Amino acid sequence: MKSIKRPIFISFLAFVFGEFIAETNLYSGIRIGIIITSIVFIVGYTIITKQQVSFLVVIFLFLVMGLVITKSEQATRDEIYSIEDGNVKVSGIVAKITETKMGYGIYLRKSKFDAGKNENIIVYAEDVSKIKIGNVIEVRGDFEQFENTRNQGNFDSRKYYESLGIYGTLSANKIVVIDKRVNIFKENIRQLKSFIEKRLDDICNKNKWNLEILKNKDSMYEAILLGDKNNLDTEIKDLYAFSGIAHVLAISGLHISIIGIFIYNSLRRKFKFFVSAFFSIIVVFLFGFLSGMAVATIRAMVMFALRLIGDAIGRNYDGLTSMSLAGILLLINNPFIIYNSGFQMSFAAIFSIIIVWKKIEYVFQFKEKIRNLDKNKENDNVISKKDRRINKLKKAKYKCESSLMFSAVVSIFMSPIVAYNYYSLPTYGFLLNLIIIPLMNIVVISGIVGIMLSLITTTLGVVGIMPGALVLEFYEKLCDLMADVPLSNITVGKPEVWLIVCIYILFLIGVCWLEKRRKQFEREEKVLRKTVPLGGITMIEKLNIERNRRVKELQLYSVFLLQIVLFQVVIYGYYPVKNNIVNSRKLNISMLDVGQGDGIFLRMPNNTTMLIDGGSTTVKNVAKNRIVPTIQSRGHGTIDYVVVTHCDEDHVNGINELLNSSIKKLKIKNIILPDIYLKDEKYMSVVNSAENNKINVLYITKGNSLKIGNVKFTCLSPGTEYINDDRNDYSTVLRLEYHQFSMVFTGDISGEIEEKILEDKLVVNNIRACVALKVAHHGSKYSTTDRWLEKIKPTYSFISVGKNNMYGHPTQETLDRLEQVTSKIFRTDYSGEVDIISDGKEINIIENIKNTDK
Incomplete structure (x- = not known):
C-alpha cells in the first residue's frame, strides 16, 4: 500500500470542500448526496491507487470537520443576526x-x-x-x-x-x-504600538528641519511596520492599489521574511543554530502581535516557524504542507475567513511561488543554466577572457529572465483573485514589482533602525529612516509615472467563481504538462548521449545535441506563452464577450442605491454606457464607494455619456469626484448638460472640470433627441427660454424608448414643471404612457402630480431615496398617488440597487436586497 503524500494539504482541501458543502444554498438531501458521491469517489480512488486506508479516513474526517464547524458558525451567526x-x-x-x-x-x-x-x-x-x-x-x-x-x-x-x-x-x-x-502581554503590546507611532510622528512631522520628504511618511510606516492603515492617505492607498503594489502597505510574508531572516542571520554570527532559530521565531511572533495578526501575517509566521523547526529536527521543509497547516488553523478558528480577500490573495500568492513557479523554473532550467556557468567559473584559468565575459553576460541574462518570469508567473496566477476582488488588473504591476520588492529591505530595516535611533535623539531617527523614506518617495513617483502610461490599469469585471476554478484547473494542467514534457526531453537526451561512441562526442554531434535542446526549449516557451495568452484572454475577454454577444439584445438600467441622491447606470444593447446623475448627501465619496465598483464589476471601464440633470450635490458630487480624481478608474467620453439660462458656479465647475480632462461637453434642450443603436432618448425639459433660480426645476427630463419598452427620467422637477411639460406643444407627442418612471425628487410630495401620472400611467415606478432620510422621502402623499394609478413601486432604501432588464418586449426587475417588510 502506498503512503499518503502531503496528507496535510489533502486535509486542507477536504476541509475547504466540507465548508463549500455547508455554505452552498442546497437542500439537506442534496448535501447528503454530494457527501455520499464524494465518499464513493474517495473510496474508488483509494482502491485504484492502492493508497493506505488512512488516506480515506483523513479526507473524510476533515471533510466532516469543515462541514460541522461551518454549520456551527452559521448557527451562531444567524442567532446574532436575529437581534x-x-x-x-x-x-x-x-x-x-x-x-x-x-x-x-x-x-x-x-x-x-x-x-x-x-x-x-x-x-x-x-x-x-x-x-x-x-x-x-x-x-x-x-x-x-x-x-x-x-x-x-x-x-x-x-x-x-x-x-x-x-x-x-x-x-x-x-x-x-x-x-x-x-491581559498584560497584549496591553503592553498596545502601549508599545502607541509608543512607536509617537516616535514615527516625531521623526517624520516634528523634526527640526521640517523635511518635506518625511511629511506623512509616518502613516506609511504605521501601515508597513504596524499593520495600521487608519491614518494612511487615501490617495496613496488608491495609487498603490491602481499600480499593483498595494501589498507593500500590508503586513505580509514579504515583511515577515525580511524581519525574520535579518534577525536570524544577525544572530547566527555569534550564536548557534538553535539559539538563533528560537529567538528569530520569538521576534517574528512578537512582530505579528504588534502588527495586528492579519491573515497573511499568521500564514507567514506559521511557515517561517515550521521552516526553522524543520531544519532544527533534521526534517525536509515542504512549503505546501506548512501553507496548508496555516490554512487549516485559520479555518478552524473561523471558517468564514475564506471570504477574506487577504486570505485568498495570500494563499494564492504563496501557492504560485512554491508550486507553480517551482515547476516553471524546472521547465526552463534557470537554476541549472546558472549552475553550469558557475561550474565553468571554476575553470577561469583555462577559458579565455572573452569566454569569461560571455559567461558573465549569459548569467546576468538568465537571472533577468528568471526574475521577469517569476514576477510574471505570480502576477498572472494572482490575476483571477485580484479581478474577483477589485474588478481591474494593473497591466504593468509585475514590472513594478521587479523594482519595488528588492527595495523593501531598505524600507523595513531603515524604519526599524530609525525608530531605535530616535530613542537617543530625533535627529538620529531622521538619519536612520531617511533611506526608507527616499525609497517610498521613489515608489510614489514611479506609480505616478506608470499611472499615466496607456492601459496601465484595465477593467475586467468580476469573474464568476466557476470561471476562476476552471481557468486555474486548466492552467495547472498546462503547467504539469510542461513539466512532463521537460522530463521527457531529458530522458531523450540521456538516450542520445548513451549512443555516443567510445571515442567521445564529435563537434557535429555536440552541435546536434545543442540544436535539439534549443528546438525543444523553444517548443516549451511557445506552449507556455500560448497558455499565458489564453489564460489572460479568458480573464480580460469574459465581460466583453458577455456584454457584446450574450447580452447584445438587452437593455440594462440599474438604479443604484447611493443613499439620498440619484445615480442611474444604463448599458445599451450595443454596449454603449450612460450614467444619469451621480451624487449623494448621505454617502461619503459616493463615486469611489458606490458608483465606480458597481460599474467596474460589470466589466465597464468607460462611460460613454454622463447626463447631469442639474447641479445639486445629491446629483452631481459623485460626478465631480470622478472628474477631479487623480486616478481615473472610469474614463468619461461625453458629458451632457441642460442648455439653461442659470449657468451658476456649480454648473460652470462641471463644465471646466470636463474641459480640463478633455471630455466632450454636450448641451441638450427640449425637443432634442439622442439615438444610440435602437435606443432613443428624447429631451422633454428644460427649454432655453425658461428662467428660474431653482436648480431642481432645471432638471433634464428624458424619455427613453427601446421597441415596446419606455421609461421617463425626471431628475428633481416639481409639479409646476410637470404641468409645463404637459402643456408644451413641442414635446406633447412624447407625453404618453410609459412602462417605467423614475419618480421625481426622491418621492417629494411636491412632485409626481395626479395629472402627470394620469398622462404617463407608469406600470412600474422607481424611487431613489436614502434609508431613514431626514426629509421623510418618499412622502405618503406621493406613494398614495402612485398606488391610485396601480403602479408597482420599487425603492432603493428597501431594495438596494434595482435592475431593469428588457429586450424591448418583456421586462425583468431584479432587487439586490429582498425585503419582506416593504
Whole structure:
C-alpha cells in the first residue's frame, strides 16, 4: 500500500470542500448526496491507487470537520443576526483597542447580550483611558448589524466582518468596567504600538528641519511596520492599489521574511543554530502581535516557524504542507475567513511561488543554466577572457529572465483573485514589482533602525529612516509615472467563481504538462548521449545535441506563452464577450442605491454606457464607494455619456469626484448638460472640470433627441427660454424608448414643471404612457402630480431615496398617488440597487436586497 503524500494539504482541501458543502444554498438531501458521491469517489480512488486506508479516513474526517464547524458558525451567526438594531446592554472581554478617525474601537470577545446572545462585536467610544485589554466591560448603547452590500460590486461589510469573526457594532453611551483583570502581554503590546507611532510622528512631522520628504511618511510606516492603515492617505492607498503594489502597505510574508531572516542571520554570527532559530521565531511572533495578526501575517509566521523547526529536527521543509497547516488553523478558528480577500490573495500568492513557479523554473532550467556557468567559473584559468565575459553576460541574462518570469508567473496566477476582488488588473504591476520588492529591505530595516535611533535623539531617527523614506518617495513617483502610461490599469469585471476554478484547473494542467514534457526531453537526451561512441562526442554531434535542446526549449516557451495568452484572454475577454454577444439584445438600467441622491447606470444593447446623475448627501465619496465598483464589476471601464440633470450635490458630487480624481478608474467620453439660462458656479465647475480632462461637453434642450443603436432618448425639459433660480426645476427630463419598452427620467422637477411639460406643444407627442418612471425628487410630495401620472400611467415606478432620510422621502402623499394609478413601486432604501432588464418586449426587475417588510 502506498503512503499518503502531503496528507496535510489533502486535509486542507477536504476541509475547504466540507465548508463549500455547508455554505452552498442546497437542500439537506442534496448535501447528503454530494457527501455520499464524494465518499464513493474517495473510496474508488483509494482502491485504484492502492493508497493506505488512512488516506480515506483523513479526507473524510476533515471533510466532516469543515462541514460541522461551518454549520456551527452559521448557527451562531444567524442567532446574532436575529437581534434587532436598537439600544441594548452588552458585556464582554476587551480583546483589542484601536484608534479610529471618529474615536476608538473596542473589540469585544465573547460578548453577551441582554437577550442572551453571544458573539464578537466592535464598540465605538470616545474615551478609553480607563479601559485595558483583558478587562470585562458592560456597555449600554445603540447596536447595529453590518449591512449586506447595497449594490452589486460594492464592498460587502457584513461578509468582510464575518471573515474577521465580528457580527455588529455598538455606539457606546455608557461603559462600566466590571472586571479589572488585564491581559498584560497584549496591553503592553498596545502601549508599545502607541509608543512607536509617537516616535514615527516625531521623526517624520516634528523634526527640526521640517523635511518635506518625511511629511506623512509616518502613516506609511504605521501601515508597513504596524499593520495600521487608519491614518494612511487615501490617495496613496488608491495609487498603490491602481499600480499593483498595494501589498507593500500590508503586513505580509514579504515583511515577515525580511524581519525574520535579518534577525536570524544577525544572530547566527555569534550564536548557534538553535539559539538563533528560537529567538528569530520569538521576534517574528512578537512582530505579528504588534502588527495586528492579519491573515497573511499568521500564514507567514506559521511557515517561517515550521521552516526553522524543520531544519532544527533534521526534517525536509515542504512549503505546501506548512501553507496548508496555516490554512487549516485559520479555518478552524473561523471558517468564514475564506471570504477574506487577504486570505485568498495570500494563499494564492504563496501557492504560485512554491508550486507553480517551482515547476516553471524546472521547465526552463534557470537554476541549472546558472549552475553550469558557475561550474565553468571554476575553470577561469583555462577559458579565455572573452569566454569569461560571455559567461558573465549569459548569467546576468538568465537571472533577468528568471526574475521577469517569476514576477510574471505570480502576477498572472494572482490575476483571477485580484479581478474577483477589485474588478481591474494593473497591466504593468509585475514590472513594478521587479523594482519595488528588492527595495523593501531598505524600507523595513531603515524604519526599524530609525525608530531605535530616535530613542537617543530625533535627529538620529531622521538619519536612520531617511533611506526608507527616499525609497517610498521613489515608489510614489514611479506609480505616478506608470499611472499615466496607456492601459496601465484595465477593467475586467468580476469573474464568476466557476470561471476562476476552471481557468486555474486548466492552467495547472498546462503547467504539469510542461513539466512532463521537460522530463521527457531529458530522458531523450540521456538516450542520445548513451549512443555516443567510445571515442567521445564529435563537434557535429555536440552541435546536434545543442540544436535539439534549443528546438525543444523553444517548443516549451511557445506552449507556455500560448497558455499565458489564453489564460489572460479568458480573464480580460469574459465581460466583453458577455456584454457584446450574450447580452447584445438587452437593455440594462440599474438604479443604484447611493443613499439620498440619484445615480442611474444604463448599458445599451450595443454596449454603449450612460450614467444619469451621480451624487449623494448621505454617502461619503459616493463615486469611489458606490458608483465606480458597481460599474467596474460589470466589466465597464468607460462611460460613454454622463447626463447631469442639474447641479445639486445629491446629483452631481459623485460626478465631480470622478472628474477631479487623480486616478481615473472610469474614463468619461461625453458629458451632457441642460442648455439653461442659470449657468451658476456649480454648473460652470462641471463644465471646466470636463474641459480640463478633455471630455466632450454636450448641451441638450427640449425637443432634442439622442439615438444610440435602437435606443432613443428624447429631451422633454428644460427649454432655453425658461428662467428660474431653482436648480431642481432645471432638471433634464428624458424619455427613453427601446421597441415596446419606455421609461421617463425626471431628475428633481416639481409639479409646476410637470404641468409645463404637459402643456408644451413641442414635446406633447412624447407625453404618453410609459412602462417605467423614475419618480421625481426622491418621492417629494411636491412632485409626481395626479395629472402627470394620469398622462404617463407608469406600470412600474422607481424611487431613489436614502434609508431613514431626514426629509421623510418618499412622502405618503406621493406613494398614495402612485398606488391610485396601480403602479408597482420599487425603492432603493428597501431594495438596494434595482435592475431593469428588457429586450424591448418583456421586462425583468431584479432587487439586490429582498425585503419582506416593504
